[in-house]
Amino acid sequence: MTIPTHLQDYKIPHVANGSRKFFNEYPIKDWSFDNYYRSTHQSLNKDKKFATIKCSFKNDLDWIMQSKNIPSEVVNHAKSLSLEPTPSSSEMKVKLSKEANKRRKASYTQKIIIKGSGSISVGNITNGELNNVECPSKRKGVSNELDENDSINSGTAMNAGMNTGVVEPDNVEQNPKDNSSLWKKWMKFLEKEKHNFHPYSPAAHNIIRCGKGISSRPFLDESLYNDHLNTHLINEFPIPSKCTDYIDQVIDSVDINLFKKSLNTLPESSEDCEFLQEMFRGCLRFYTAVQDIYDGEATFKSLFIYPFLEAVANGVTVNHCGAELKVGEPVLKSMSKQLKELDLLVDDKSQYKADGIIKLFKMKEIEVLFLEVSGSFGNKEKVKINFDHHKGTFGSLAILKTIADEFRFASVDTFKTLKIFFLHAAGTKLHLWSVSFCEEGFFELWREEFLDISPLFEDRLEFLPRSIQFFWNMRALLKETVSTIAVLKEEHLQEMPKWRYTYCPFPTLSKLVNPLILKLVHEEDSTGMAEMGPFYTPSPS
Template identity: 25%
Template sequence: MIPKLKFFTIRRSFLNDLEKLKKNDQLPREIISSLGNMVKEIFSILFKNGFLRKARKGENNDDFWSSWQEHFDKCECHKYCLEKYHIIECGYTIQCKPSYDVDLYEQLGNNKHQVVKSPFMDFGVYTTKFMQELKKGNERSIMKALLDDNHWEEIEAGSNSANARYVYDFFIVINRYMGNCSMIEKSESIFSYHLVWPLLSLAVKTATLPIRNLLFKTGEVILDSSDETLKAVGVVELDGIEFCLLETSDAYGISDNSRFGKDHVKGSFGALMFLRKILKTCFYATEDMLCELKVLFVHARSKRIHLWSLEMPAKDVQVLEHLSYTDIPTNVSQVDKILNLGNFVWKLSDCLRKSYQTINRMKEEHVRYLTMRQLNPNNQSRVNLATLVEKEIQKPLKGSDYGIILPKQIDDFDLDNTVIPANKQ
């Protein structure tokens, strides 16, 4: 069987040869177009019928990413499109764009299934009791359920204390929010104040326990990573290095695709600024560590909150992956939405932890290399990561037609989730 990555090289070479014939007018354009479509269809059939195997670990991915780079070079996309910044949009629930090559897109992962880690599965009795009291609305009974002795023994001395603590902290946030949830439709600031900011604060707290070394800034935050003035609703940073951006698009329940699209582009652009700034700060970290780096973008819009990550798998290629989303509960009877929201924040905290740990390791590698270069002039040279982001990019322009570039999502009934305990690998 042919390796899939080798397949991209073969197909690309054939299509490039057809493009040369087209430019030199050696064959009628209609015939060349038909041949091109035929080649794509043949390789697509090979793909789907198992004649092409997956790449083995260690095989070179350059052919795959080169195919995406060629797509970017040929793309005649919308003036606000993220493809102008060489960003691929993909991930859970995200449909393949009409401009993308379907075979290339499918190699980026399964967009219909996700594994959800739930911190509530190990505390079913505690969770059930809290939900029952929350529905009744008696504050004294709610607090009694929250302060359950068995659960607090787990928090203080149990083997699963971090998860137990998170479940308690999340229920505290939910209890406060449910007393104000009717107000989140009034304005963006009220929406952020009563729900979005407390959830981000909880994710930051959970990610950094027992050492709190992250800073979550809220309000009209001017991004330090951008050369131009760019503001965000919230930013998470580690020692001055920004790596998670928050955008809230108007009040809860508003349906405004133009605003949603504008904020999606703005947030993605901000995440790209974060990535570039990290590479220019830790420019002598290793390329292996760069492959582990992900910066985050959280987008609260309409009745949902979305989580995206941005990474750089190859030079001049960025992947914006939709990791998860959650519906926002608006009353105490929506137990499924409350627990899904808790799972979402747990995932966000895990992503924050992994990101700041990677940044710390990149900083250490950078300093270690500079020190070794001083002590040993013959020390092996290393790629300067700042050279990977030399291309100038501009802040997105203002406009009214951003809605058409908002990524389209797969219908909920076509999606599938597997829920497992939070500690399960």
């Protein structure tokens, strides 16, 4: 409804209490629900009390309509506002996050001015000052060699799921992160379809969710999605031949007693063999368990996940990173840091609690992998499973953003090689997802691996090779991530002194890597999740 010009700045003349003060302090042109939500009920946890605030807005408009000595045009406008549809909780959360992100991106404080008196002052650099400026220090990503046995090879899955072979490099396709034409097509498609996306869907945030066995449903263009898959670089990690005799000896054990004896017979004392031994010990634990394996989430974690993640973390020793697993309900510090910087952290109750986190305790305690467990082993509740998937996606983005801020002067090319992981345990499966930065504003959510857990000893011939390869690959991928972080740190420290007393004339990583930061809460944010995927085609088995 159009407000008459002479009433554009009208405010309710009599002072009111509580949320009604909003209409006394703000002119009628600003009486939208969005402004009301931002400006009132500051003592409430607004995410949890969204419905309460929505009801309060309607009640306060009714109060205006029933008040005396109010111009009829104002009463009519209040009535019009009460009939307008208000945003959903998810739409409001995304909107506030976008506004906070925009404010952060606009306040780019790098310029340092040395005054004659010797004092130092900091000035602001606006977006306009950065337009059309080419980054002079853009460097190609540095490839980091891992241990000899963990080098990246393109291999063929052999021995019932374990990769011990090598195929020709001709089969390795171009990395889509460097395929500018593909990203332009994605940009055009996502812009065209943006009004059809759920506020929390990856596509709504320029995240391309993909991977072997992952469907383009429900939002992505199938043809473009297939082009994306066909240009993706696939890394595989062969298990060294020195370990295969030991693996065969354990797997081929005819009974559980021989299995136990064989796993303790290591051919040599090496990091690789000791890692494999820990894998077999973890399997022995659930093979011999007498408790009900379906009895709750805690059982799922203690039997099928924690022993293996502990071994993975202990096996990531590159760069003296101090990788360790935190169990229980550890707080994802990256999410808290980002929400605090955006002024969106309400209280400690709004912290992101994972089911486990692998952190690099000797590298600024950077989080590189976290765990989300969707209920007990075998749970099939689709809403819970899909909610945890989307929660984990945004948690990964918060980690990426934190690393970009920490090493802001490092090169974009190196940062594109960085992967952050979340392990999603759902039903009887473990899904290892990675999140990485591709182009400005674009991210890739890629399912690296999945493992269907077979808890029976008689299924070991098929399950154990797949299980070993799954966690072997996880360890190798984490080693790559640690090595990339080490390079980012080195580049950052080399570049940073150049801009100690003057502003940096090109966008740093903290400027370029700027995803929306969303901390989802199941009670408020799970609506519609059952239809948001991920969908599997063919269904993983």
